[in-house]
C-alpha cells in the first residue's frame with residue numbers, strides 16, 4: 697500500500713506573483729493545524745509544488761519531524777492564463793466545461809491533468825510502499841483526483857477548503873480509498 701496525502705495550501709493573499717507569494721497571517725495559523733492533523737499519520741516523505749504558499753503550508757509539519765521538503769515542479773498549480781483574468785470564477789468554469797479549452801498562454805484541464813497524473817505516477821513508482829505528503833493546489837489536486845475517479849470534478853474543486861487534506865490509498869497505481877483528514 698502506498699498513501700498520498702494531498703495538502704491544498706492555506707490562505708495566501710492574491711497577487712500575480714504565483715511562485716513567490718507567501719501565506720497570509722491566517723494561512724500561517726492554519727499551517728499549524730495542518731501539522732496537528734498530520735501528527736496522527738505516519739509520514740515517510742514530504743514533497744511539494746515549488747510555489748511558496750504550498751511549501752509554507754507543510755513546512756511546520758516537516759520541521760516538526762526534522763524532514764526536508766522535496767520540491768517538484770510538476771506539482772505547481774495549473775497556469776490559468778498568461779495574464780491575470782477579469783473574472784476568475786468564469787475563467788475556471790470554462791476550463792472545467794471543456795477539457796481541451798485553454799485561455800491564451802494558459803494550460804487546459806487536459807494538459808494540466810496529464811502532467812499532474814504523470815507526476816503522481818512517478819511518485820507511486822519511485823516511493824512505492826511509503827506514505828507521502830504532497831503540498832499542492834486546488835485545481836491540480838482536483839485534476840489529479842479526477843484522472844483517478846471522474847466524480848472528482850468542478851464541484852469537488854469548489855468544495856475544497858484552504859487548506860484541505862485528503863489521504864489517497866493505492867494498491868500499486870490503483871486508487872483504493874480516499875479519506876478527508878482535514879476537519880474544519
Ligand SMILES: O=C(O)[C@@H](CO)OP(=O)(O)O
Nearest residue numbers: 705708773832833834835
Ligand atoms: O491562488 C490561490 O491562492 C488559490 C486560487 O484559488 O488557490 P490555488 O493555488 O489552490 O489555485
